[in-house]
Structure formats: C-alpha cells, structure tokens
Amino acid sequence: MGHLRAPFFLLNIDMEFFTNSLLNGISYGLLLFMLSSGLTLIFSMMGVLNFAHASFYMLGAFFAYTITQFLGFWVALFIAPLVVGIVGAGFERYFLRKVHPFGHVPELLITFGLAFILLELVQLVWGRASLDYRIPAALDGPLFTLFGTQFPKYRAFMMFVALMMLLSIWLLLTRTRIGLVIQAALTHPETAQALGHNVPRVFMLVFGGGAALAGLAGVIGGNAFVTEPGMAATVGSIIFVVVVVGGLGSLGGALLASLLIGVVQTFAVGIDASLVGAAASLGVAVTSSTFGYELLSLKVSQVAPIMPYLFMVLILIFRPKGLLGTREG
Amino acid sequence: MSNSIVKFKPLNIGRILVWGFFALVLLLAPLLFTSSLSHTMLSQMGIFIIICLSYNILLGQGGMLSFGHAVYSGLGAFMAIHTLNMISSGTLPLPVSLVPIVGGLAGLVFAAIFGSVTVKKAGTPFAMITLGIGELIWAMSLMFPGFFGGEGGVSGNRVTGSSPFGITFGPQIQLYYLIALYTFVCTALMFALTRTPLGRMLNAVRDNPERVEFVGYDTQRVRYIAFMIAGFFAGIGGALAALNFEIVTSENVSGPRSGVFLLFTFLGGATFFFGAIIGGILSVLAFVLFSELTKAWLLYLGLLFLFMVMYAPGGFASLIMMNLRVVSYGKFKPLIGKYCVLFVSGVVALLGLAAMVEMIYHMQLNQALGEGLTFLNIGLNVKSAASWGGAVAVMLVGSLIFEFTRRKFAVQWSTIQEFIENEIKRKESL
DSSP: OTTOOSOOSGGGSOHHHHHHHHHHHHHHHHHHHHHHHHHHHHHHHHOOOOTTHHHHHHHHHHHHHHHHHHHOHHHHHHHHHHHHHHHHHHHIIIIIHHHGGGOHHHHHHHHHHHHHHHHHHHHHHHOSSOBOOOOOGGGOSEEEEETTEEEEHHHHHHHHHHHHHHHHHHHHHHHSHHHHHHHHHHHOHHHHHHTTOOHHHHHHHHHHHHHHHHHHHHHHHHTTSOBSTTHHHHHHHHHHHHHHHHOTTOHHHHHHHHHHHHHHHHHHHTOOOBHHHHHHHTTOOOOTTSTTHHHHTOBHHHHGGGHHHHHHHHHHHHOTTOSSOOOOO | OTTSOOOOOSOOHHHHHHHHHHHHHHHHHHHHSOSHHHHHHHHHHHHHHHHHHHHHIIIIIHOOOOSOTHHHHHHHHHHHHHHHHHHHTTSOOOOGGGHHHHHHHHHHHHHHHHHHHHTTSOHHHHHHHHHHHHHHHHHHHTTOHHHHOTTTOEEOOSSOSOOGGGOOSOSHHHHHHHHHHHHHHHHHHHHHHHHSHHHHHHHHHHHOHHHHHHHTOOHHHHHHHHHHHHHHHHHHHHHHHHHHHSEEOGGGGSHHHHHHHHHHHHHHOSSSTTHHHHHHHHHHHIIIIIHHHOTTHHHHHHHHHHHHHHHOTTHHHHHHHHHHHHHHTTOOHHHHHHHHHHHHHHHHHHHHHHHHHHHHHHHHHOGGGOSEEEETTEEEETTOHHHHHHHHHHHHHHHHHHHHHHHHHHHHHHHHHHHHHHHHHHHHHO
C-alpha cells in the first residue's frame, strides 16, 4: 500500500483496497462475534466473566488439527466443538459450580486458573510451536475476483458458518422451549427454579454451549489464521473489549461491536498515513524536532493493535453502558 | 477484634514484637544466607512483597480484581530507569536511593490517569477494563521505542551519582539493604492504611457498597483513592526492580506479569494482610527454585491455584490462621493423624501425576534423547506400558486414599469449626 500517501480520509482510497479490507474485516468481525456471543450469553446468564473463553477457542483449533489428521476436516468441524462443549460443561459442573456460592470474584479467578492450565496442557500435548493446520482442499482457492483481488473461498465459508450460527442461536433462544427456559433463567432464575426447571442444568448447558461456540470458532479460525498456543491470548483481550463496547450482556451489541472492531482494525492495518503526512498535505511542516514527533509520526497501521482498547476507553468515558447495553454494571 | 470498643492501650506489646521480628528478619536474612544467589533472591522477595501488598490493597481490601497491576509497577520501573540515566548523564542531581520515590510518584500519576476510567465500575466490569488498559499499555510499549526501548528495553547503571558514606549500591548486599528498608517502610505504611478511616471505608466498599452510598460516601471516590495508593506502592516496587536488574523491558508492563501478581497474591492469601507477604516470598521461590526442578512448573502452579480457589479461597494465610484457631481451642490433636494421611496420600497422588506429566514432556521436548528418562531416580520409559500403568496406578491409589480421608476430615473439621463458633458466641454473651 505504498502508493497510499497522506489520504487520511478514506474517500480517496482505491476500490480494491476498500472492498478487500471490508470483506476481510467483516469475516474477522464475524469470527469475533462467534467468540463474543458465547461470552456474552454466559455473562448475562450466570454473571460469570469466562476468562477461559479464548482458551476454548484455542482448544477447538488444536482438537480440530488432530481430528483432521485422522478423520478429515468435515468430521472435525462437528466433533471438535462437541468435545470442547463437553469439556466446558464438565468444568462448569465440577469446578465453577463449587465456587458459585462464594461470589463473582472467585468465579472469575477459577476461570483465570483454567485459562492458565489449558494453555499449559496444550503446550504439554502439542508443543510450543505453531501447527500445520491447513484449509481443506475443497475450500482452497478464490471464490470470485473483485477489482483485481481474489476473495478466498474459505473466507466466504467462515462468514457462512458464522451467519448460520447466529441464525441458529436466535432460533434456539426465541423459538424453542429450552430457549424460553434459558431466557427465563436469564432474568428470573429463582422463579424459573420455583416453576420446576432445573436451573443449574440450564447453566451447565449454556456454559457448555458457549464453550462449543468458541470451539467452533477455533475450528474455522485456527486454519484461517495460526494455530499456536499464543492464539488464545491474541483474541482473548479483544473479545473482552467487544463485550464491553457492545454493552455487557447484549447479543446485538456484541454483533455490532465485533463487526465494528473487525472492520476498523482490518482497515487500519492497511493504511500507511500518519499525522505528519496529514500536516504536510495541509501545508504544515513537521520535522523530527517538533514536539511530540514520535507520536505524530506513528502510522495508522502501527496504531492498529491498540485501536480496540482506545475505542473501549472512549466508550467507557462517553457511553459507559456500551453501544446497545441497557444496564450499567 | 475489630468490633471491640476503642480502648486506651499504652503499649501494644504484640505489635511491637511482630514488627521487631519482621525488621530483624530483614536485617539478618542476608547474614544467614550468604550466597550471591540468595542475596539476589532476597532482594527480589522484598520487591515482590511490596508489589503484592500494593496489589492486595485492591484485591483483598477493596475487592477490586485488577488484571493490569503490572502497568503501574512497570511504568514506575521505566520512569526509574530513565531517572537513573539522567543521574548518570549529570542532568539530575538526585541520590540513587531516592529513585524509588520517583518510580512511586510515576505509579501514582499513571494510576490517577487510568484510574479515573477504571474505577467507574466495580466487580466484573472493573476486571475487564483493567485488562483492556493493561493490554493498551503493553501494545503501546512496542509503539514508542524512544521511551520503552523497543524489544531490547532500557538499561541503566545504578552505580552513579554521589555515594554518601561510601555506599555505591554496586554490591548486591548494599542494594539489598536499600530494598529491605523500603520493604519495611512500605509494609508499615500499607498496614497503617488498613487502620485508617479510609482503609476501613475501603473494606466497607468491598463488602457492601450500597450501604456505603446510603451512609453518604462516594464509593467511586474511595476506590479511586485506594487505586492511586496501590499505584504509588506498585511504582516503588517497580523502581526497586529497575535498580536491581538495571534493565527494564516491555515485559514489565505485560499482561502475564499482571497475572503473576494476581496469582501469587491470591495464593498467599488476600483476606489477611500478611498473606501478600507470603505470596511475594512464594513467587520468588517458585520462579527461581521451582522452575529449575521441572519444566512443567507452571502447570502445577495453575493446578494449585485452581484447588486453592475451590477449597481455600483465603490462600495460605487463611490455612495458617484457621489451624492456629483450632490449636488455640485445643482441638488440633485429633486432626494430626488425618493430616499425616492426607499429606502422604496427596504426595503419592502428586508423584503419579508428575511422573505422567514428565513423560509427556519428555515425549514432546527431548525425543531425540531416546525413550528413557529418570524421575526421582526411577527409570521410566515413555514407550513402555509398565511405566504408564505404574504412574496411573500410583496416582489412583494416592487420590483414592486422599479423597476417602478428605471426606472424613471435612466432617470432623466442620464439627470443630461449629464448636469454636459456639464457644465464641458463648463467650460474647457472658
């Protein structure tokens, strides 16, 4: 993108860069949503911030890698999330439930401990290096060519899976009996229990379901990006930002924030402009002796990693309940 | 203790004894352990004690679970190393012994800036926001190589400036005594904080924020002040670390570093003041000694943490205090036998588990060295079913006996606790 000199307004960026970044941004945003939806569901239902959520994503990718070697990708796509879901449900049943009476801080601490242990276990079993987890041959290659760049089939597949997941969550929550029970337990756990519903089991199912969603994201995200033990830490803090920006406990907010952060970050990575360039195009000369040159000379692409966090701080200052949130926690 | 009526006490002998003992330990420790390794470790312990105590102002006393405490200790360290370099270049006439104060002030200022955003929320959202701010600073540390020194970090030289009485801080022992002095003063100040009205209000904000609001206090403001104080002491600790290592890298502000502070403060015990001191000592022991023992030490640490959260949320400090209470009511004797069985079976179960973990690690890392490995002078083979079967059997036997005894122990323990609580109530009603 060396030819993009000084256009700090997106208007005069060429169409190739624009469509490419937009599509990549949306697919990355949808992947973030697959993770943050489970996190938000668990949080709004149980009040538990699952610190190990990104670890389930990592686990999904590593399980999928191993299953792919024996049974192929399509089997892994179904089995790996299932296994991760069972791991999650088991953790809820035998660990999380025991500290539930102590309050929210011990709950957060135990998921922090789980994240720590899962990382060590993954390094123990699969090693510390990144794995050669590849995209299946059937999905390799371009789907269509737009403005001179190819759009990979696999990106489209990721978007499709994410949208299908979004649709099925929505149908499950609004159109089925168990969905109604979940919604009831979300707002009025005591009443739901008094009416004879097994609320602890619903909690276990939601936790396992959320973990399975994260696992699914790992299966399709692991080969699109990198499968390595560090992958949990890379997305882990971003999805917390997504949940805060979207509004704690709001699924719609999580979708909006995921797409926003995904698109903004993807665009930012590709823009080479800096404030020095902007000043130059306005006729102001900024040299290395100007005060704060180090700050002014930062390129947008260099700032990209901190953008989600800056965004979160701004949201917290100006709209503390998040984009679509209804309550101030 | 806390709900007794205020009485005039001319001299608190117990307190003088405890603090005198603490000062004596700090003074004599380097004379007892004379190797250079132990001097380095003792210096690090002092540093970690200060930082863990400052973290415990948030976690233990304020109920604020922060995932970004390394930001304040780390930025304090960076400011300290830059100050040190300014002293070296002669632009700043400041004795090296006051550099930690500069670090503390830096921690205070940054805590005041970031705290204004973070303390807007409590509980879980607070934890998420501190995590976000921690990530922000960590990511920024690679963006500004001028201040953070990029990948290589910033290094300095502590032997600089004036040297009153010939103290140059060159030898580790001289630096140790500086650290020990700061450790003692900071510990005393932080303990004093828990006795002030502010410290008490902080406890109240932790336990019942709604009621505090009704009494007329601003909970956000109490949290904000506590957050800044914690930042100040963390900055002092960070600056001492900068003097100790003479290099500060972006790792000092990283998320994993914050996790370490949280983990060890909790393991030591957040509910008691001295718990964080145990945590600080434990962290250095784990990092320097335990990590030499096995490559899988982080796994064992994580498991210990998990079980601590489940069964002893007060950490080691609460385990000590609970047993001391049992002893003081003369009920410890019947428990001794069970403790022995629990200990032995626990060790056996752990050995079985450790043998398996070591075998898996061996397969993973040292495959080129062959299939055999020695674990506690026992030859194991990663390809032999006997090794695996033996390890599994040892672990199963150990954990079965442990669980069986634990259930009996839990019953006995709760009857004793019930007895003690009834005794306390009976004495109060007298």
